[in-house]
Amino acid sequence: MEPGTDRSATVEPRDPMPDGYRRTLVRQIAQHAHSEIIGMQPEGEWIACAPSLRRKAILMAKVQDEAGHGLYLYAAAETLGTSRDDLLEALHTGRQKYSSIFNYPTLTWADVGAIGWLVDGAAIVNQVPLCRCSYGPYARAMVRICKEESFHQRQGFEILHTLSHGTPEQHAMAQDAVDRFWWPSLMMFGPPDADSPNTGQSMAWGIKRFTNDELRQRFVDIAVPQAEALGLTLPDPELRWDEERGHWHFGTPDFSELAEVVAGRGPLNAQRLAHRIRAHEDGAWVREAAAAHAAKRAARTPGQEPAA
Amino acid sequence: MSAEWPLWEVFVRARRGMSHVHVGSLHAPDAEMALRNARDVYTRRQEGVSLWVVPSSAVVASTPDLQGSFFEPAADKDYRHPTHYTVPEGVEHL
Numbered sequence: 001m002e003p004g005t006d007r008s009a010t011v012e013p014r015d016p017m018p019d020g021y022r023r024t025l026v027r028q029i030a031q032h033a034h035s036e037i038i039g040m041q042p043e044g045e046w047i048a049c050a051p052s053l054r055r056k057a058i059l060m061a062k063v064q065d066e067a068g069h070g071l072y073l074y075a076a077a078e079t080l081g082t083s084r085d086d087l088l089e090a091l092h093t094g095r096q097k098y099s100s101i102f103n104y105p106t107l108t109w110a111d112v113g114a115i116g117w118l119v120d121g122a123a124i125v126n127q128v129p130l131c132r133c134s135y136g137p138y139a140r141a142m143v144r145i146c147k148e149e150s151f152h153q154r155q156g157f158e159i160l161h162t163l164s165h166g167t168p169e170q171h172a173m174a175q176d177a178v179d180r181f182w183w184p185s186l187m188m189f190g191p192p193d194a195d196s197p198n199t200g201q202s203m204a205w206g207i208k209r210f211t212n213d214e215l216r217q218r219f220v221d222i223a224v225p226q227a228e229a230l231g232l233t234l235p236d237p238e239l240r241w242d243e244e245r246g247h248w249h250f251g252t253p254d255f256s257e258l259a260e261v262v263a264g265r266g267p268l269n270a271q272r273l274a275h276r277i278r279a280h281e282d283g284a285w286v287r288e289a290a291a292a293h294a295a296k297r298a299a300r301t302p303g304q305e306p307a308a
Numbered sequence: 309m310s311a312e313w314p315l316w317e318v319f320v321r322a323r324r325g326m327s328h329v330h331v332g333s334l335h336a337p338d339a340e341m342a343l344r345n346a347r348d349v350y351t352r353r354q355e356g357v358s359l360w361v362v363p364s365s366a367v368v369a370s371t372p373d374l375q376g377s378f379f380e381p382a383a384d385k386d387y388r389h390p391t392h393y394t395v396p397e398g399v400e401h402l
Contacts, residue, residue, distance in 0.1 A: 014372045061352075068349050075333045078315070084335060085312050141332070148353075287337075291311055294338035 003134045004206030010136040013079040021205050024198070025135050026080050027096065028207065033073035034091045034098035038272050040066045042106040043115060051109060058155050059112065065148050072141040079137045092277050100258060101184050103266030110163050110170075110177035116156015117230075118178070118185040118223070124149050125219045126189065134206030157226070164231045171231070178227070179235045186250075187258040189216040195255070220250050315364040316342040318349075320356035328360050336361075 003011045003021050011017055040063050047063065050056035074084055090096035101119050106112060127149065130142040163174035190196055190212040202208040210218075227234050238251035260266065313335040319328035331350050336342035342361040351359070370378055386392045395402055 012372070014369070016372070064348075064352070068352065071334060071349050072332055078333075083312060144332075287313070290337040290341060291313065294341070297338065 002205070004204055007206065009134075010139065011134055012136045020201070021207075022080055024202060024205070024207060025138065026077055026082050028202075029073055029077040029080075029138055030082070030087050030090065030096045031098060033070045033077060033087065034096060035102065036066045036070035036073060037091075038098045038102045038276060041272055041275060042102055042104070043112055045106060046109060046112050049109070050112075055159070062116070062152050062155065065152065069145045069148070072144055073138075076135075076137040076141045088280065092273070092280065094264065094273070097262065099188060100261040100266060101188050103261050103269045103272060104180070104184055105268055107180075108173050108177060110160065110173040111181070113156045113159030113163065113174065114177035114181040116152050116154075117160055117226070118156075118181045119188070120149055120152040120156060121223065121226075122185045122188045122219050124153060125215050125222070129209035129215075132209060157230070160230050160232065174230070175232050178230075178232050182235050183253050183257075186216055186219070186253045187255070187261075189213075189219070191255055191258065192252075217247055220248050224248050313337045316346070316361045317364050317367060318342075318346045319360040319362070320346075320350055321358035322356055324357060328358065331355075333364060 003017055011021075043059060043066075044063050047056060047059050050059050074087055077087060078084060087096070091098070106115065124146065127142055127146050131139055131146055133139045133142065160174045160178070163170040165171070193199060193211045193213045196212050199208060199211055203211070224234065224239065236251045238249060240249050242249040261269070264270075314337075315333055316336055316339075317333050318331050320331050321328045334342065334345050334349055336345050339361060343359060346359050346361050350356070382388075
């Protein structure tokens, strides 16, 4: 039976499944995992510069969560018959992508707030329907992730709220961060439906539950009143309540910018990837030493086989 | 390099009185590191009071292909369930 035909039946790792379904899932879950891992960088840069010990502890916990999310997702991808090494190699050689949003710089402390509120907010809108995705391991990883993301979004909102109600300089810093992150956040939902050829198949298979444009609209509807509560404006002159549709009308993101960033020509693509590869290579001796230690101990303990 | 660290399955007991439940998997060079990694990856928010880690290679599983015939013997034994039996009106605590 085709995955997704029966909405209540999940597909599990050892079930037979169409090759295309498997390929699509590996690509999507890997891209998702890579995004969590690369996503540690823009915020990690601010840990040492956090304005208070409380903010620092919170930011460290958040960045650690992102690492955890990457690990849940890599494990889910591995149930489809790919290996961790393959996945990392695909990231490091650019064969697999990560979310374009992480190629933008975090210039000020307010950007940490904007990432939590807008970027994690958009991620939540994307991810909540994935908790009901047809592939069991992916759906279960998403349930864990969604539970943890809501703290991420609230801490970002709190940072912006504090700045927005602080000195005029702090307010301006918060506004500037929202001005820069608003449009890239809308682009996180991907190209418009008309230019998203895989959406139909993914929806039929029960991997996606809603189209890119539906999710984008949902995010805007949630964010507009929140911006008001923050005392900040959104940088879209077309933004207005559409009585007839019962939704906020918003302008069209510059999708040529999205295409450029996805193609590798965003502000920080090269830096993000180089940093990731360096971190992996610098850690090689730790992985090798741990493996050597484990082998030595296993050899010394009679009757205990190494796990591999 | 690449000698990938072996894969471990992680089970968490959420509270005393409950059984361990599978929560996911991770890579680690040995059992001790697998336990430490499992703590960091799966119990950052007090999700557990006890952890098991088991080498994935040690798990023996039924094959989905045989799912039908393997579990089929239980299908026609409705009499193993209490709802199979008719209880006369008014009889309680049965």
